[in-house]
Amino acid sequence: MIGLTLAASDYSLLTDLYQLTMAATYVGEDLAWTPASFELSVRRLPRGCTYLVAMGLAQVLEYLQQVHFTPEQIDYLKSLAVFERAPAAFWTLLSQSRFQGNVWAVPEGTVVFAQEPLLRIEAPLWQAQWLETCLLNIVNYQTLVATRASRLRQLVGEQVALLEFGTRRAFSPQASLWAARSALAVGFTATSNVLAAQQLGVAPTGTMAHSLVMAIATLVGSEQDAFTVFLRYYPEGALLVDTYDTLAAVAQLADRQAAGEIVVKAVRIDSGDLLTLSQKIRQLLPQTTIIASGDLDEAEIRRLQAGGACIDVYGIGTKLVTGDPVNGVYKLVEINGQGVMKTSRGKMTLPGRKQIYRRPSGDCLALESEENVWGKPLLELVMKEGRPLFPPASLETIRDRHRASLAELPETLLEMPQPVVYSPALEALIQQLRHHP
Structure with missing residues (x-):
């Protein structure tokens, strides 16, 4: 009888097969250790929502600290026909798979909008790719529930339980x-x-x-x-x-x-x-x-x-x-220092490592490398070289942060989303890659 229960030791295989086949391809083409940045964002807000509340970072950091391949898991993957031609170096790579990258994230409880990155992974290409499935699973669902809970709390006020x-x-x-x-x-x-x-x-x-x-x-x-x-x-x-x-x-x-x-x-x-x-x-x-x-x-x-x-x-x-999901996506935005973007209709992504700057008039999305951009930066470095920089936030801390985040935004937030504009440098990179990928 298979219980299909999940333990921390299972995290490495909690991914889609194509993440691993791509990782093996990167190894074979000598691209595995190329520095890469992936960002997790939401293209469009769920129906009935005018904002999102970032949630799930604590579980993301726990996952990244524990995820690794055991010898038994590697043997299982070797038994799959799809990996018959995988390079030998791929198996060595998996045996040394501890995450040692950086994570930038919007703190839990912060209000965000469509197209804004909730978090960014900076790691070797093969590893940043492999993590996609579980990261989306963790963040999408918790962000959905937190967003609905936030809207309900605003609707009923503080006196109603x-x-x-x-x-x-x-x-x-x-x-x-x-x-x-x-x-x-x-x-x-x-x-x-x-x-x-x-x-x-x-x-x-x-x-x-x-x-x-x-x-x-x-x-x-x-x-x-x-x-x-x-x-x-x-x-x-x-x-x-x-x-x-x-x-x-x-x-x-x-x-x-x-x-x-x-x-x-x-x-x-x-x-x-x-x-x-x-x-x-x-x-x-x-x-x-x-x-x-x-x-x-x-x-x-x-x-x-x-x-x-x-x-x-x-x-x-x-x-x-339950209900309409938060349809978060996790996309490559920079490879070896070069911005990249997807240009397909309806699914275009925004290139480059980005920072969100909160302003009273609406957020500005800018390249992380830009200097002197006006506004309050929202993305923070929360993990460096695989080590978390802060302990997990308490419920009280997240709740206070959420109230402060709402207070920075208009009272009409329940009915109308805040505008998000792009900095001139980001807009220029978008146009450059749109015409010359």
Whole structure:
């Protein structure tokens, strides 16, 4: 039985085959050690997004520190027919595969826009190429979740709690951990994922499921009996009130509370007309926290807010951790000191090692070698010769950085992206390579 679980020792093979066939080609053509720079960026923002939030750098640096080929993995690759003509030097190269390059990156939590590099790898050509697949996997998903979480936090304000409920819908067990971290890092209040909470040093949160209500109601007597039992063990807990008749359940809870029988701290509604239900629940239980969940997204929360919903906490799952992806790409931008670019229609890339300069009027994308470009540079050297220069940032640090990044940008950011302009030198290089590649 193959569990298909992933360990750090597996990282080297977590790549697409063509990364390795290209690396073998570079070795055969004596190009493997040519200095190269690849940048990871997003050509177009995902639907409904006006910006991105860079996330995943901590896992990138961990990956780069651990990735290497074991003798068993090299033997496996040697057994593949596709490598029958691979040069002998290729296998020697793989056995000495520890990453010793440099990494420039936008710190996690920073707001970025289309075409701007989230990170740059500077390493020998064969190695920078081989890393592409896993780097994109790490950064794309976490950036997607962080971006959605950021927009939701801006939408509801600081007083409303946001709970990450996405574990059962995330694309894998590993993705569920990344999703929880990404959401918490940019402003979500808590996660229901116990493992993520334990690893991140925070307290998990949760309510109850309909199955508990149905089980106890069936075996003991009624829905109210289920609530009584639950509150016996969790007096601060939230009661899920929409298993049967939501308003009837809440009305009975209100009567019982008025009689001094119980204290209802919180209730959760997961279905039905959340707008009307929340308003009527507030009338019946004015001091009780109302939690809403059930495939909520940005558009639905806007509708609820506009209608005057009485909701104190939103639980967000499916629409936070799934949907339209961040379609990040990882492209060669410089080889042996020469800028390169892809010119195909709709997939053009920007040449040269670049720096992002943040300005109030909009970002400027410039060549890294340019001097005296006005603005705040965003890309930082975070790894030198394979060694990280800083410890991983805490959730609090990323959250504070994200707030500061948002504060630098217009209040209209939720509705309209900031413009990005190219420096004259970058524009000149683009035109040069567009006509004379």
